[in-house]
Amino acid sequence: MNALNIVEYTHTLGAQAKVASAQMARASAATKSRALLALARLLRENTAALQQDNARDLAPAEANGLSVPMVDRLRLTPKVLETCAQGCEQLAAMPDVIGEILGMKQQPSGIRVGQMRVPIGVFGMIYESRPNVTIEAASLSIKSGNACILRGGSEAIASNQALARLVQQALAEAGLPEQAVQLVQTTDREAVGQLIAMPEYVDVIIPRGGKGLIERISREAKVPVIKHLDGNCHTYVDDPCDLAMAVKVTDNAKTSKYSPCNASESLLVARGVAADFLPAIGAIFAAKGVEMRGCAESLALLQGVDGAQLVHASEQDWSEEYLAPIISIKVVAGVEEAIAHINRYSSGHTEAILTTDHRHAQQFLREVDSASVMVNTSTRFADGFEYGLGAEIGISTDKFHARGPVGIEGLTSLKYVVLGDGEIRI
């Protein structure tokens, strides 16, 4: 497609999505559930065919020397597809929040005022290689009564096209408009530029991917963006704390998986417990091959740990999201300094305090300015499923509209509903 055709194409997608969104907003809970259950069934029935379509993406990816983790993210195994199908079924079983009316109260004038939860309208989703995101986004869009336009990574185009066909088949089976979920069929990058600049059709953009992609979209978008930048999460080990619990939770927060955004990248330790705590956690990190980038004080306490990979932390380390077996470590005076450090260097994703002091816990919860703040548990829990949202379309590090894991409610808006009996304003 040339540039002019892309403008025309994306505007057509936008106009179709807008029309479909009005029909989706009206759809009953039962109809939306029917579509979700049909989609689950179709994913299972077509597992073999989907793997063939997926192979058309995998072959060039491997031929082009994509890294093994990248190829793995691209792969639609029967297990991945079954998880997608189960996700659709779980969403179908959840209560429908569209149309709920909150806080209806009578006012002195006699009018009654409340707020009705309604779909946002049309969202655009821009994501990278994992094709199962197509199903996650489509199913959340259906459940929340929105229409969406999906732009997946070019390396997953064949897989995404096959999945999007099944989504549209499921919508049609339930009597819903196929254009409620549209996949951008071109891999031209100009289509992204267009998609984020159509406020007349698209109400919000949700980018999922690397920091560079998200920064570019935030900078250029002409519509609101629910964005997730990096996850520089902190675990703070307080004085006093339960040392055994602190070791167990810190280990989980860092080493249970290195790549997720909710893994802890930085460890803060209160001076009063550092001499006991640091050698204990240091031995675990050493055994698991986690490099420790510490302040001078923490390195001195870790010096005796067998096999420890110790590096002097630079100023840059305090802001770093490693997504790797590396952790920065700093000894602090106490909860005040920990909070100040976090509010200065964190990306605002998730932070935890491990403490037995009630006032420290309360202060940390109140004053740490991040999307999720935790007491005595692992930052790895920052996740839509673990929070009971049923599903998540992303994790927002914005303070605006949706903050933290974004589920169905993040894709809705509250409009005021006013019921009167002929009242006039004097």
Next chain:
Amino acid sequence: MNALNIVEYTHTLGAQAKVASAQMARASAATKSRALLALARLLRENTAALQQDNARDLAPAEANGLSVPMVDRLRLTPKVLETCAQGCEQLAAMPDVIGEILGMKQQPSGIRVGQMRVPIGVFGMIYESRPNVTIEAASLSIKSGNACILRGGSEAIASNQALARLVQQALAEAGLPEQAVQLVQTTDREAVGQLIAMPEYVDVIIPRGGKGLIERISREAKVPVIKHLDGNCHTYVDDPCDLAMAVKVTDNAKTSKYSPCNASESLLVARGVAADFLPAIGAIFAAKGVEMRGCAESLALLQGVDGAQLVHASEQDWSEEYLAPIISIKVVAGVEEAIAHINRYSSGHTEAILTTDHRHAQQFLREVDSASVMVNTSTRFADGFEYGLGAEIGISTDKFHARGPVGIEGLTSLKYVVLGDGEIRI
């Protein structure tokens, strides 16, 4: 100031606001109330002095031939100041929502997850001539635990400076940082450009003023904007309806005041009641000098009304916010056509249906895509005070974050709070 100095100046304001916002977020409900009550007292004690400062704005405004309504908006009468003082006292008396925790529930892993209401941080407010907006914004900012940077109209600079001094005095009396409310002291337009482009310091911009100002800010802002574009509000008279109530409410919606954004600018009438309803409302409009811009069918029914100013509506009229004694009128087949017309031409502010049919009322509430949807009452009620919000900082026509009248909650964010007892994620 030259451009370089303005950059430096606005960055200083931003950095100071950011520091102050952390102190405001920690402030107790009692401390914030003390500041609000001190401000109310200072406004009353300084009424005469404020009028003198105000006179320094009024003299050049009158000399420069500003219109009478513009000069009136600029004027700080004892009544305006008393209303400001009462507004501060009302806010002080309202419950404090900061720190409230919503929906804390245990999850299968054992962690308990809820959401804590916290201030957004720093907001920037850009407004035009009315200096009392300085007090409204400052008092809402204090109550909601935010810091704010205020940029009022250049024609009100002396009044705004005097008011901002009292605000800072009230903050200091309560032991709160004076820099929690800062007025931009230069009238250079470049300061606005800077204020909307400092995401490191300012979390959200709230513009209040003409459509041109708001469009420019939305286009250029590098941070989220809570915006209010125009208020092209509709009243739809359904078949069936209570004709006497419909006449009374429609009259109020259009003629009680012409300039507010919640006045109805367009009247839709179901064909089945048009022959009865239109001559009745037309007689009132004619008597009050309201020009009627109608479709052919409505004009035919209004032809016999004594003294009616009738004009053929153009396509442009359906989108127009007149803010004047003019109304557009269209006969429609029924509720379906009314909803379709509104969703096409409305600015998404406020729309009302006047009906006795329950299903029509429900359909209108559900399907009209505006910030406020009303049954059997006047669009003029779309207002923070009338909705029980205590105060309003503006009316949002966005679907995002805050929609409709924006009160204290619109200036807050919900962060997730997770309480554990050593749980780890497996």
